[in-house]
Amino acid sequence: MSILTEKFTTKYNSAPFNQIKNEDYLPAFKELIHSSEEEINAIVNNPNEPDFENTIEALAFSGEQLDRASSIFFNLNSAETSDELQQIAQEVSPILTEYSSKISQNKALFQKIKKVYDQKDSYNLNEEQQMLLNETYKGFVRSGALLNEEDKEKLQKINMDLSLKSLQFGQNVLASTNNYFKHITNKADLAGIPEAILEQFAEEAKERNLDGWVITLQYPSYIPFMTYAENRELRKEIALANGKKSFQNDEFDNQKLIVDILKLKQEKAALLGFKNYADYVLEERMAKSPTKVLDFLNELLTKAKPFADKEIEELKSLAKNDGIEEMQSYDHAFYAEKLRKAKYDLNDEELKPYFPLNQVQEAVFGLSHKLFGLSFEEQKDIPKYHDDVKVYEVFEDEKNSGEKTFKALLYVDYFPRKGKRAGAWMTSYKNQYQKDGENSRPHISIVCNFSKPTKDTPSLLTFQEVTTLFHEFGHALHGMLANTQYPNLSGTSVKWDFVELPSQFLENFCYEPEFLKTFAKHYKTGEVLPDEKIEKISQSKTFMEGYQTLRQIGFGLLDMNYHTKVEELESKNIKQFEDYYTKQTQLYPVNPETAMSPSFSHIFQGGYSAGYYSYKWAEVLDADAFGYFKETGIFNPETAAKFKVLLSSGGTKDPMDLYKNFRGSEPKVESLLKRAFGE
Known part of the structure; x- marks a missing residue:
């Protein structure tokens, strides 16, 4: 008997990390799949006429313990993995894929679902119930329920192969990232790099029992090095290593996997009746079609390109002063930082003392209270999976009573480790839902890779890391404020090109002087960041916006073309394909030795396949939404209350309807162009 197969006895039914052993997973998954299958059989074998409650609702609440075990396992495989855990993932993934396929292709179950769906007008369903019924039926059809038996088997095998290959892709990127480090013993090679960053590099060396300094490809190491290192040859070497991740014809190469x-x-x-995978994906997105996505990206490209060209010309003139005739991509961060310093007198290392992690976290907690009535109390008794992790109880103020009600658990995991993948993300260990008169609250997690505190200094964030924390916290709010009936419509269970709205929306507050003054305070003296610096931060919001926009458009175009033109990979290799479809967005010479596709985890491991455009799509939404806050006052309680309804509604309504209910109109692309380029 595994701890994972029982109802957890922990406070709030939280994940019992301290009791779970690696050997628990495989037997637990097998047992939980069996018990979940019994729940499905009970629905199928119910002698009563199928209806919404005994079929659709029963299915929505089935497999809860299996979902919990899966979320625990796969979240740990991202945040605290090991060779053993990765090996288990290789065994578990096909089992879960097979189980999922068996449900979606269960003919008797689908017949019951179809019967309820065909008679939906005879039921008195509310809006959320109608959405659940429609999504359930559509989900089965999109999973092959209407296919013949032979094609169902083909689809099942494809799904299983995809789950394993996607998993392997991510493991290769992690291994390729971890395999590289640059050991430096001559301090002169590190000229230009601030002392605090050098201290971080020295700590990394010490952890490896080396003298001197070590730079890795983890972002808190790589980005500062590329930003400040005066040694151009070293910048080139380390950028080359980063650009060759999983692109070296070795055991971790991802080209064939792609x-x-x-x-x-x-x-x-094709099996499911679609022209290509992008058509299949976009049927379920706000954008609806590859043509609409490409039109959207190309419209932005046309608007942004002149601004991007102008920005790069400014950088090139700076580089010429240093005798660089042809600027390369590995020079960009270095000269962008120089230009930013010249234009705004802003320097990440000067700003960092004003953004200690604890203060930034308190700021986002305080903003959540001001806008949405949430408060956060650290809870030391909730089990956690690593000492770095902190857990907070989240409460919501009850209007007029002065009481607080429990709203969510929030796990925060901020520092890089060998077993943690790069980047930042929000995830869930338990969804919110309502059942048997109880509102079962969610357990949400934020995972980042910020610089660790040292013995003398707390963790200090670059301003970009400040916006990263706000971004992930926006996703977390979407999860924590969830207030729906069914777990599969809860929180971030929305159309994929809508999911980035809350996260990108919250970033806007980081640039508001009124808000910045409340928390940008020096960690030693308590001095507030001077007004002129705050003003410069606010002005710098659109710094290199053209470059960043083209970069994101390049990723979006590459993603969309991979998923509409796969047949071209017969005549083009990965490098040729990537260079061809991103050439309009390239602002520097392309290096023949590097390719980003083999480490493009968003689309080959994560959920952004044929969906990377959604970052820019959501920027239109967030620019339009924050424009409304600016019109009414950024802390306006009525506007915040309307946005809270949008957040708490999850996937219970069409996202455009949710947005129009909040804003009063559809979002306008002009809102983004005005914010980005003043147009």
Whole structure:
């Protein structure tokens, strides 16, 4: 008997991390799949006429313990993995994929669902129930329920292959990232790098039992090095290493995996009656079609390109002063930082003392209270999976009573480790739902990779890291404020191109002087960041906006073309394909030795396949939404209350309807162009 198969006895039914052993996972998954199958069989074998409650609702609440075990396992495989955990993932993934396929292709179950769906007008369903019924039926159809038996088997095999290959892709990127480090013993090679960063590099060396300094490809190491290192040859070397992740024809190379993954997705789409995988994905997105996505990206490209060209010309003139005739991509961060310093007198290392992690966290907690009535209390008794993790009880103020009600658990995990993948993300260990008169609250997690505190200095954030924390916290709010009936419509269970709205929206507050003054205080003296610096931060919001926009458009175009033109990989290799479809967005010479596709985890491991455009799509939404806050006052309680309804509604309504209910109109692309380029 595994701890994972029992109802947890912990406070708030939280994950019992301190009791789970690696050997628990495989037997637990097998047992939980069996018990979940019994729940499905009970629905199928129910002798009563199928109706919404005994079929659709029963299915929505089935497999809860299996979902909990899966979220625990796969979240740990991202945040605290090991060779053993990765090996278990290789065994577990096909089992879970097979189980999922068996449900979606269960003919008797689908017949019951279809019967309820065909008679939906005879039921008195509310809006959320109608959405659940529609999404359930559509989900089965999109999973192959209408296919013949032979094609169902083909689809099941494709899904299993995809789950394994996507998992392997991510493991290769992690291994390729961890395998590289640059050991430096001559301090002169590190000229230009601030002392606080050098201290971080020295700590890394010490952890490896080396003298001197070590730079890795983890972002808190790589980004500062590329930003400040005066040694151009070293910048080139380390940028080259980063650009060659999983692109070195070694055991961690992902080029063949990319082709395999794309071909499998194309096969899946064709089986289900779609022209390509992008058509299949976009049927369920706000954008609806590849044509609309490409039109959207190309419109932005046309608007942004002149601004991007102008920005790069400014950088090139700076580089010429240093005798650089042809600027390269590995020079960008270094000269962008120089230009930023010249234009705004802003320097990350000067700003960092004003943004200690604890203060920034308190600021986002305080903002959540001001806008949405949430408060946070650290809870030391909730089990956690690593000493770095902190857990907070989240409460909501009850209007007029002065009482507080429990709203969520929030786990925060801020520092890099060998077993943690790069980047930042929000995830969930338990969804919110309502059942048997109880509102079961969610357990949400934020995972980041910020610089660790040292013995003399707390963790100090760059301003970009401040916006990263706010971004992930926006996702967390979407999860924590969830207030829906069904777990599969709760929190971030929304259309994929809507999911980035809350996160990108919250970033806007970081640039508001009125708010910045409340928390940008020197960690030693308590001195508030001077007004002129705060004003400069506010002005710098659109710094290099053209460059950043083209970069994101390049990723979006590459993603969309991979998922609509896979047949071209017969005549083009990965590098050729990437260079061809991003050439309009390239602002520097392309290096023949590097390619970003083999480490493009968002689309080959994560959920952004044929969906990377959604970052820019959501920027239109967030620019428009924050424009409304600016019109009414950034802390306006009525506007915040309307946005809270949008956040708490999850996927219970069409996202455009949710947005229009909040804003009073559809979002306008002009809102983004005005914010980015003053147009």
